Amino acid sequence: MFDQLAQPLVYAESLLTRFSTLAASSNSRALQQQLVAAAADLSHCPLAQLYLLDKTQTELTLCAEWLDGEPLVRGESALPSDYKDQQLLQYCLFQNQVLHVNALDSSLYATPFLPETDRSWRSLLCLPLHDRDNHLGGLLLIAQRDAEELDAYADSLRLLGDFAMCQLQLLQRLDAEPAIAPMSEESKISHERGYGLIGESPVMQRVYRLISKVLHNPVSVMVAGETGTGKELVARAIHDYGLRRTQPFIAQNCSALPEALLESELFGYTKGAFTGATQDRLGLFDAANNGTLFLDEIGDMPLSLQAKLLRVLQEGELRPLGSNQTHKVDVRIIAASHHDLRTLVDKGQFREDLFYRLGHFPIEMPPLRERGNDIQLLATRFAEEACHFLQRDPCRWSEEALEHLAGYHFPGNVRELKGLIARALLLCDGNVLLPEHFSLPDSAQPLASRSLRERLEQVERNLLLDCLRKNQGNQTIAASELGLPRRTLLYRMQRLKINAADLRHKEKAYVQSR
Incomplete structure (x- = not known):
């Protein structure tokens, strides 16, 4: 020395x-x-x-x-x-x-x-x-x-x-004053923007704040949210801006493979473990060692594999198929699902011990319809990227087209918005995007053609329908969530002409979007 x-x-x-x-x-x-x-x-x-x-x-x-x-x-x-x-x-x-x-x-x-x-x-x-x-x-x-x-x-x-x-x-532990001053609210917001995500709405600011808390901590993260909200982008942000950024990031959709293939893909196998296993093969856990493994749609993982995954999370060790030996791995797990895992646990379709192990730090991705002006931010960014990909001059947006999108419900969230813009650019012969370039349902009329009262009623109607659909039509729970007396909720449902048929239609569209 x-x-x-x-x-x-x-x-x-x-x-x-x-x-x-x-x-x-x-x-x-x-x-x-x-x-x-x-x-x-x-x-x-x-x-x-x-x-x-x-x-x-x-x-x-x-x-x-x-x-x-x-x-x-x-x-x-x-x-x-x-x-x-x-x-x-x-x-x-x-x-x-x-x-x-x-x-x-x-x-x-x-x-x-x-x-x-x-x-x-x-x-x-x-x-x-x-x-x-x-x-x-x-x-x-x-x-x-x-x-x-x-x-x-x-x-x-x-x-x-x-x-x-x-x-x-x-x-x-003994000092009355901590060695590091707590982060002020302003400094929090100043560094929470970004992480490769797009959005400035309050709900996205909360997401950024949660991401900042787990960047350099090895805890497991569960990202929840509707399909198309960008759950994998959150997982990549946690990896790319954290201490493991120089190590591998590997993603696997748990619903994309049958059980036998998924098990060998995750844990690997040894030569002779099954017919066709002619040599040893490392699994995704080994490939992601010291890095991050993103398990998308974890709710669709078979129960038998859930038990094996729990062993890796608890002990940090795995045993490949056909092997009697275990070995250690250091992998950060980030899981995601559009299902309500708590409901799956109650139905016996998801292990309760794994649910608590994965759910140390949940992050809920908001649906696009709750993100306000983020719709226009995302739309303009996607249009720029699509024009660059198609090698065409940038297109301008008409005010009517942006208002047209802002009034749509987007059951497919950000993924649906990106697809709509890609199609609109192919339909746009000129250099200006117009409402007719977007094939939205008839109910999504341009906001420019509505009065202020009609616009507010449409927003209120969508909010009530979303809350009732989320609570499976239970009016008492929905009223409590909205901070309304039940009688007031019934009055507003009657005034806005919301009935059981609307709820069934809404639920069907929601299920189909997933």
Whole structure:
């Protein structure tokens, strides 16, 4: 550890002294300052920084900084969970590896996290820090104004930093003030937008907020929602913006294969396990090792396979078909279903223990009809992508066409919208999309031809029908969900001419869309 240092014994003695100082600290904030001071002193660097992840690992905060022999106090500097524009910090966190740059050039490496001084920074060393459970907890960074080989300090400073992380875990239980300030509501919204998804409606903001909570946590996620709402996109967002982003992402639709084929596809098999098994074959769990496996339509998985999946989730080990040996795998499971799994559990069609195991963190994707102006955002984006694919000039939207789409119910959700736009572009001979290019049902009349009262009544009617359909026509439960007395609900149903036939038609259309 000390072979590359000029005076290894002197360094070792100083390092032990720093360990003793950190062990004697009784305050988490003081401990953080002592750590950066020790890192700067031991490495003879003018700068040392300590970054910590919050408990949900969705925000990285600069907690302590030491510059030119004294603590540097700056305003709160918190980075969101994707660490955008902080490539060096991002690399060290996502790869969980030591980063050493001995020829730091501002034209090649963006370093907005380093303080501005009279002389530019030329070299840095960034170390990932771990707690007693070996979970990634933060970064320790040192920087020099001259081009120097700082990697000689990597092993010793990492030991010191990991020790400090363990001490922080103990002290933070006693500290009245947490070491990392809670994320404000504004900062939450600022980093929750995106993740590769499109939408600015309040219901999508809630989805982004939930995604941000599980990006860097290994918990299983259950994505629910109607068909065509974009459940796989949520799974890909969690993978692409999380710590496993450099590892495989594999998707499998559980309803696409019969039971025997699905079992061999997921768990693999050995030579001779069945007729035609002429060689060993790895399954999708092995292929997704250290990455993410997305199991779509998990509600259609046979019960026998559900038991085998539960074993993998609980023990992290699997046994291929035809083998007597088990082996460990590290796979994050993200499942999705358009079914109500709780109902399937009550019917005995889905294992209750698997339901609770998968449902640690549910994310509900809203139907398109509840996303308001997102319909127009999605429509314009899909039109741009389709024009690019068809290699034609971009098409403009008429106001009537956008209003025409906004008044439609979209039982097939985003998938149906994308298909409608692709067809409309093929029908559009000019350069402007018009209502006649969209073959919507007759009930979806252009909003421009309706009065304000008619538009409001249509929105109210759709809302009541959706709520009644979701509750299988139970008017008492629907009234409770809508916050209305039952008599008021009956009055509005009568005024809007909603009857049992409408509910049956609505339910039939809903089932067919799935």
